[in-house]
Amino acid sequence: MSSLEQMYQQVIMDHAREGHGRGLADLNLVQVGESHQVNTTCGDEIRLRVGLDGDRIESLTWEGQGCSISQASVSVLHDLVEGEDITEAEAAAEAFRDLMQSRGEELGDERDDLLGDATAFVGVGKYPARIKCAMLGWAAFKDAMIQARKDQS
Amino acid sequence: MLRPNLRDDFPLLARTVRNGKPLVYLDSGATAQKPRAVIDAEREFYELHNGAVARGAHLLAEEATDLFEGARGDVARLVGAAHNEIVWAENATAALNLVAGGIGNASAGIGGEEAARFRIGPGDEICVTETEHHANLVPWQQLAVRTGATLRWIPVDDDGRLILDELDTLVNDRTRVLAFTHVSNLTGVISPVSTLVARAKQVGALTVLDGCQSVPHLPVDVTALDVDFMAFSAHKMLGPTGIGALYGRKELLDALPPAVFGGGAVTVVTMEKTAWHEAPMRFEAGTQPVAQAVGMGAAARYLMDIGMDAVEAHEREIAAILRGGVAELSGMRLLGPVGDEHARDVIAIAAVAVDGVHPHDVGQVLDDAGIAVRVGHHCAQPLHRRFGITGSTRASAHVYTTPDDARAFVDALATVPAFFGVNA
Numbered sequence: 318m319s320s321l322e323q324m325y326q327q328v329i330m331d332h333a334r335e336g337h338g339r340g341l342a343d344l345n346l347v348q349v350g351e352s353h354q355v356n357t358t359c360g361d362e363i364r365l366r367v368g369l370d371g372d373r374i375e376s377l378t379w380e381g382q383g384c385s386i387s388q389a390s391v392s393v394l395h396d397l398v399e400g401e402d403i404t405e406a407e408a409a410a411e412a413f414r415d416l417m418q419s420r421g422e423e424l425g426d427e428r429d430d431l432l433g434d435a436t437a438f439v440g441v442g443k444y445p446a447r448i449k450c451a452m453l454g455w456a457a458f459k460d461a462m463i464q465a466r467k468d469q470s
Numbered sequence: 471m472l473r474p475n476l477r478d479d480f481p482l483l484a485r486t487v488r489n490g491k492p493l494v495y496l497d498s499g500a501t502a503q504k505p506r507a508v509i510d511a512e513r514e515f516y517e518l519h520n521g522a523v524a525r526g527a528h529l530l531a532e533e534a535t536d537l538f539e540g541a542r543g544d545v546a547r548l549v550g551a552a553h554n555e556i557v558w559a560e561n562a563t564a565a566l567n568l569v570a571g572g573i574g575n576a577s578a579g580i581g582g583e584e585a586a587r588f589r590i591g592p593g594d595e596i597c598v599t600e601t602e603h604h605a606n607l608v609p610w611q612q613l614a615v616r617t618g619a620t621l622r623w624i625p626v627d628d629d630g631r632l633i634l635d636e637l638d639t640l641v642n643d644r645t646r647v648l649a650f651t652h653v654s655n656l657t658g659v660i661s662p663v664s665t666l667v668a669r670a671k672q673v674g675a676l677t678v679l680d681g682c683q684s685v686p687h688l689p690v691d692v693t694a695l696d697v698d699f700m701a702f703s704a705h706k707m708l709g710p711t712g713i714g715a716l717y718g719r720k721e722l723l724d725a726l727p728p729a730v731f732g733g734g735a736v737t738v739v740t741m742e743k744t745a746w747h748e749a750p751m752r753f754e755a756g757t758q759p760v761a762q763a764v765g766m767g768a769a770a771r772y773l774m775d776i777g778m779d780a781v782e783a784h785e786r787e788i789a790a791i792l793r794g795g796v797a798e799l800s801g802m803r804l805l806g807p808v809g810d811e812h813a814r815d816v817i818a819i820a821a822v823a824v825d826g827v828h829p830h831d832v833g834q835v836l837d838d839a840g841i842a843v844r845v846g847h848h849c850a851q852p853l854h855r856r857f858g859i860t861g862s863t864r865a866s867a868h869v870y871t872t873p874d875d876a877r878a879f880v881d882a883l884a885t886v887p888a889f890f891g892v893n894a
Binding site for chain 2: 319359360382383
């Protein structure tokens with residue numbers, strides 16, 4: 318498999334097309350957080366909303382447009398963390414950041430299990446210019462979680 | 471016809487890139503590769519002549535000053551200006567900000583009566599175009615905010631050509647500045663400079679030309695174009711980064727207040743006030759990027775040795791292969807005028823929007839084939855918005871670009887829709 322094929326694995330192409338979690342949900346939850354992130358190199362943007370129910374991420378939805386890497390990445394993020402415990406979701410987010418910094422090597426520990434489909438993004442780490450694309454949704458997730466924790470409405 | 475061995479002048483072009491493939495460099499619109507003459511000029515400056523320019527009383531200082539001023543002369547010759555009409559700036563963006571900032575300072579009362587001609591305020595207008603690179607839009611937009619003047623712009627049609635129907639309304643008695651690009655960095659369309667300058671002169675507006683994409687590729691003569699100011703950068707014309715130039719009509723440069731203040735630019739300084747040098751020194755406060763200026767001079771000489779007419783003919787030939795090839799591919803859209811009948815109006819560039827595939831993804835597939843292009847909005851967000859897209863993939867040429875490079879781009883581009891499962 319070439320580096321290019323490794324980056325654009327079928328699972329990534331599928332997620333890019335399907336866009337799980339696309340469309341911001343109206344949330345009637347106590348703790349809701351939202352974040353808008355822009356990739357200034359290309360102008361891609363994303364608006365991501367999380368809703369918490371106690372220790373659980375009840376909802377993660379988003380809208381925006383971008384390259385297949387950024388779109389697939391946020392789609393995978395949705396599948397991975399919606400309905401999960403906050404602790405587990407944040408551990409996955411940290412593992413994903415590490416994966417992006419691994420220059421194309423798998424993490425090789427139990428954290429690969431945390432990542433599920435997100436391990437398919439391992440090839441992105443070989444292309445430093447594309448790490449920002451893969452991180453766009455995850456950066457929005459991190460920020461939205463901070464906003465949600467502040468929200469006690 | 472260019473020398474067949476011209477590519478040998480550019481050491482970097484010999485390297486390989488991803489997967490050991492030969493480099494097909496089609497990103498010269500972003501930054502050009504450097505000939506050995508430029509690299510050597512910079513290195514020799516440091517190895518043999520480095521000294522403080524216009525300050526020391528020793529031999530090295532004299533040699534450094536001669537090289538620095540000699541380079542200014544070479545750059546002036548390239549664009550048909552007088553030696554003292556060329557101001558060094560760190561890049562074209564800085565050169566444009568020098569003009570906008572100087573006008574802003576004049577409007578705030580700096581520069582006294584001689585600068586009064588530059589003062590603008592509420593009721594005055596600044597006109598730009600929808601094709602501008604952000605560098606020739608944002609400084610004017612912000613000058614309007616700062617002074618209370620109104621910003622207007624000349625719109626473009628679906629081909630990216632300026633719509634001149636309303637020119638007399640957009641550029642009117644209230645217009646004080648008309649700033650526009652010579653060649654679009656997205657479509658490669660050459661602006662109708664003479665029409666725009668003639669209208670500006672009728673109403674007494676200053677003209678500011680962005681020459682970033684023209685000076686490297688076309689014979690440009692500021693006297694013939696009759697513009698008041700022109701900004702251009704070295705690194706797009708085979709020169710070093712960190713240096714650019716502003717051309718300004720001498721009488722204007724001598725009256726425009728500086729935008730950056732400091733030593734070297736002044737004659738008499740007391741604790742209360744300052745008198746500035748004549749141009750260009752009044753704009754060159756602080757230690758200048760001397761080796762880079764020497765490199766820019768070497769780049770100007772290199773281009774003049776080839777002959778700008780020959781460069782233009784070459785860039786047109788490459789643009790025709792790029793644009794003709796892309797226009798025939800399905801599932802994508804060539805930005806700018808399409809068809810041989812428009813070839814006279816377009817140079818050196820082919821930007822394309824592939825249906826259903828993001829420019830970053832397009833660029834990645836090209837990169838895998840060893841082809842370097844620019845992806846994204848190319849600092850021209852308004853023009854992309856006008857075309858109904860957020861970004862594009864741009865191939866751009868220079869003297870070392872071969873017809874085979876252009877064909878490699880077209881061939882690789884043709885594979886993109888299928889790779890991403892988009893039906894062409």
